[in-house]
Amino acid sequence: MKKQQNILIIGAGLCGSLLALRLGQRGYNVAVYEMRPDLRKTDISAGRSINLAFSDRGNKAMKLVGLEAQVNALCIPMNGRMIHDKEGHTFLSNYSGRDQEYINSISRGGLNALLLDEAEKHANVTIHFNKKCKSVDFEKTTAFFQDYTTKEEFIEDADCIIATDGAGSALRKSYYLGKKFLFSFSQNYLTHGYKELSILPTETGDYKAYKNALHIWPRGDFMVIALPNLDGSFTVTLFLSYDEGAYNFNNLTTPEMVTEFFEKEFPDALALMPNLVADFFENPTAPLGTVKCSPWHYKGNTLLMGDSAHAIVPFYGQGMNASFEDVVEFDAVLDQQLEDWEATFTAYEKTRKKDTDAIADLAIDNFHEMKAHTANPIFQEKRKLEMAFEKAFPKDYSSKYSLVTFNEHIGYREAMLRGRAQDKAILNMLADHEIDTTHLDDKTHLKALLDKVKTATNNILDDDNVAKTIG
Amino acid sequence: MKKQQNILIIGAGLCGSLLALRLGQRGYNVAVYEMRPDLRKTDISAGRSINLAFSDRGNKAMKLVGLEAQVNALCIPMNGRMIHDKEGHTFLSNYSGRDQEYINSISRGGLNALLLDEAEKHANVTIHFNKKCKSVDFEKTTAFFQDYTTKEEFIEDADCIIATDGAGSALRKSYYLGKKFLFSFSQNYLTHGYKELSILPTETGDYKAYKNALHIWPRGDFMVIALPNLDGSFTVTLFLSYDEGAYNFNNLTTPEMVTEFFEKEFPDALALMPNLVADFFENPTAPLGTVKCSPWHYKGNTLLMGDSAHAIVPFYGQGMNASFEDVVEFDAVLDQQLEDWEATFTAYEKTRKKDTDAIADLAIDNFHEMKAHTANPIFQEKRKLEMAFEKAFPKDYSSKYSLVTFNEHIGYREAMLRGRAQDKAILNMLADHEIDTTHLDDKTHLKALLDKVKTATNNILDDDNVAKTIG
The missing domain is CATH 3.30.70 (Alpha-Beta Plaits)
Incomplete structure (x- = not known):
């Protein structure tokens, strides 16, 4: 592909501004259109800024664009969950048994401003605010906008259009209403x-x-x-x-x-x-809604990325991290230098969708885990055991939470399958009193328990696989 | 509720005509609007009529309206799957080890005509053809129609509106586009x-x-x-x-x-x-698409039923049967004489949706089973074992297929959970050579195998339950 292609990005939120920065670094001509005003110039009242969980998958993207240190300065580490019962008693449940593994609280606005600043440093990147996308003609590769202030309507074209315009995406709506191809789509709300x-x-x-x-x-x-x-x-x-x-x-x-x-x-x-x-x-x-859809792209003309392709509920703290990882995955596909945008978009969706489907389901699991299971004694015993495994055998065990959050070298789907199997193995052994968790400081005993959990986990994965491939 | 309420039904397909008949029998004033011409007066070429699988859940509805014998006359029993390999060899795999359990091939048109004839015998039921519903105002309980011939547009109101207008339902579209409440919705296409x-x-x-x-x-x-x-x-x-x-x-x-x-x-x-x-x-x-959505009703004004609420792929032969069972379930809720339509619709969705979600998923499972697994030796060995169980111990075992198809006293969800667990148990024991299927004519040996399968199945269900409720 020619490097000097014109890419139009719809939406300058966290995903869109990161994508603009990265594509700018790669030398593309990037034009970004954002419906809101420039958040760097708008008065946002201090102390109420919405914060988000930022963790390893998001940080992988910051490393890619060279912003790890700057983002780190915006972070407040959170080492675990502080559980509050009705009497006001508290109990800290660490996210990991490894000290260097924690998540961070970060201001959405602060991070977005940093990404916009960095993107705009590239002469080949321009960002236009107050321009709302109303629809996309994905056959002509044009987007239809309205200026918020002047109400003027205008059309922009590009070599390809990438929509990072969030859960209410204009491009996704155009896919759905256009009925030009079979578009699988779901929106599911929690109660x-x-x-x-x-x-x-x-x-x-x-x-x-x-x-x-x-x-x-x-x-x-x-x-x-x-x-x-x-x-x-x-x-x-x-x-x-x-x-x-x-x-x-x-x-x-x-x-x-x-x-x-x-x-x-x-x-x-x-x-x-x-x-x-x-x-x-x-x-x-x-x-609280979950959006899934497929295909994400129309030929080589248009592509959905971030929440526009896969909006998820917030309970795993992975919404932003997943969108940032989208950009990392897309960047890796660009490295393959496939023949055109269609091949690029197809390869990207093929590698990525299984993982965003998984984090969507994991996020709903965690809704139930957080509001209910964290208060359950067997669940707490499982976490105690897992913390002991991670502390004593840091290279041999990662809980589901760790696999999802701190193991950015594996995908969400692999983390989900292995993590769920581990949980099932441990919870059932605890419920059946097959595990004695009273002497976790005895490393020999603990190693025997770890082997037992690993064997049970692998049996669960094998059984599921047989049922899936033959049944 | 007053019996002389006016009910408007959108769509006179299989589900709508059965519903009209049943509500007519119950004494409601029923007006049905169908977009197509009257299929009893239209020339349908013989020999090409589309046929469907008709089985016990559908028959339960025919019993309810007193049409079992008349429908039976339209049926061609199918006792099993005749598998054809590439060399033209054939192999009959029965649907059940019990002789009285089989499914039927039935003409869609013939069955629909019968239901329309019976519905129209009731003076309180009227059916209007060539009237296409364009949208429903679910807040005003009115439906907007266009006459196919005259192109005249008109509005009808009623005490409540039930849409049985299929996978492309106008009411469901009005729910989705209206954005008056949180409407969970999915349409998923197979490849x-x-x-x-x-x-x-x-x-x-x-x-x-x-x-x-x-x-x-x-x-x-x-x-x-x-x-x-x-x-x-x-x-x-x-x-x-x-x-x-x-x-x-x-x-x-x-x-x-x-x-x-x-x-x-x-x-x-x-x-x-x-x-x-x-x-x-x-x-x-x-x-080939699957549609799920929720809620099915808007207050006590409007309700989705049949394919409009839950369109499924055809691979379990349960699409029509599920829609007919909808009418049976709705009829049972009417028997409870709840205080109003809203309470009735709410109770109906609460009892019914879990089962239509399950048959949607089972139907996709069966797509893979039919096109691939039926040719797999381990799958065939499982079926052989299950046939032996059902034949020798007819009251003690039902395969997943039997649970779904011939056990109309349990819901699809229960059939799915138990059936999948059984399949998983048997397939894994076969794959691990833990079951010897060479002497299935030895009843003592077979009983021991049955006990083994039941124990493994219950363990799977218990383990899943622990993982689900704590994990």
Whole structure:
């Protein structure tokens, strides 16, 4: 392919700005159109910036574009989950038994601004704000835009168009409504929605709760979580059913009911949130949806990437990381120098889709794990055992969480299959009292348990494989 | 609820005409609007009528409306799969070890005509043909129609609207495009499409192949099947990839290539099909899609039923049976006399959706089973063992196929979970040489094998359950 091809990117969010930067580094002519104003010039109130979990797969992309150190400066390490019970007791459950493995809380806005700054340093990259894409003519490789300010409508063409315009993608909508090819598509909503709240810093700017953890208040059918921000605040999120249970988004309609709900279920969180009622009624309630589709591309003309191709629920902290990994995978396909864009897009989807399908399913698993299983004694015993394995035999074992989050050299699908099999093996052995977890400091005993888990895991994988290939 | 409520049904296909009949029997005022002309008055060429598999779940509905004997007269029993290999060797694999368990080939048109006749015998049921539903205002409970002949447009209202308008449902489209509530929705296409062909009767009107079987030519990545019609013909269907493999729908563009493909892969079928090339180029190639969605209803105003709620691929022969079972399940909810339509629709979806989700997944499983696994020696050994179990211990064992097809007292979901676990248990024991199938006529030995399979099955179900509820 000729290097000086013109690439149009729709959307300058995290995925689009990273893609623009990388394609700019590779020498393409890149034009990015973003519907929102430039977030670097818009007043975003401090302390309420939305934060995200940033981990190894995302960092792999930062290494690729040479921004690892700059991004690291924006990160707050979270070493584990801080579980809060109803009585306010807390319990730290590490994400890994290896000290160097942790996830980070990072500001979406700060990271996006950095990526935009870096992309714009390339003369061959231009970014246009306030330009909303209304539709894409994927047969003509043109996109139809409207300027937010002037309302002027215009059409842009390119050698190829890549849509990184998120869960509500205009290109995906054009694929669906166009009916020009068989387009498999799903949008699936959880019964729960979410609402953002906040724990503000102390008057001296300190954190009101332990800084280096992802806080969880698991209550079975619903939960609250909190992630730290650099300014001393925490962004808090309530995940709750719209219409089921004693308290739900539909019936929490008065300040008294909201306060009563938090007094009963989250008293220690409420004590940190004098601003609860104001936050609750000011902030919107948003749905939690998963989007999958296929094909992602139309010939060599257009391609979906990031959330536009695979929006997922937030419970594995992998949404941004998966989108960043998209760019790494796409970059690796570009390295193959295939004959044209169609071959490139086809190869990219073939290698990538199985993994984004897997992280979508894993994220839903983790919804149930976080709100319910983290409070289950057998689940906690499993985590204790896994932490011991990872600590004593760091090269021989990785939990499902570690495989997904810290093993960026394997894909999500492989992590899912092996991780689920391990969980199944350990949980069943614990439920059947086939594992004695009382002497995990005895390394010989622990090694025997590890061998037992590995054997059971491999049997599960083998049995599943036989059933799948013959059954 | 008042009995004299007005119910509007969109679509007079198999599900809509059965629903109209049943609701007519229950005393409701029923108005049915169908976009096609009256199939009883339209000339349908004999010998090419599309046939379907009719089995116990569908028959349960016929019993409910008192039509069991009349439908039975339209049926051709198929006792098993007749497997054809490339050399033309055939092998009959029964559907069950119990003689009274078989499926039937039935004409779609004949059955639909019967249901329309019976529905129209009720003075409180009216059926309007050539009226195409364009959209539904589910907040106002009105449907918007266009007359095919006069092009006149009109609106009808009712106390509630039930859409039985198939995979391309106008009501479902209105739910999706309306964006008035969170609508989970998926449409997923297989990589394969299908094309109908035919084996015509002999000059004396006889069947050119064994009448009482579903014929399969499994070739791994593609297949041909044939079902008998009452007039001595077979309706033949080719399932083939659109674009993968040496031969596919995209590259079979000349009579020579089509003939070459059949000569190479299906020589014994070709010998029965002098009309192959004409059929191939006259008949359309159609996609194979699965549709799932939720919720099925909007308040008490509107409800999706049959394919409009859950279109499935044809490989389990359960599409019509599932839609008929919808009517049985809906009828049972009506018997509960809940307070209003909203409570009725909510209860119906809650009990029914898990089962239609399951048959959708089972139907895709069976695509792979039919085109590939039926030719696998271990799979064939499993079937041999299961036939022996069902014959020797008819009350103690049912294969997955039997659970799905002949055990209409349990739901599809239960059939799927138990059936998949059994398959996994048996296939793994066969693959690991833990089962000796050489002396299946020894009843003591066979009973020991059955116990072994049951224990392994229960272990699988228990392990899955632990992993699901804690993991």
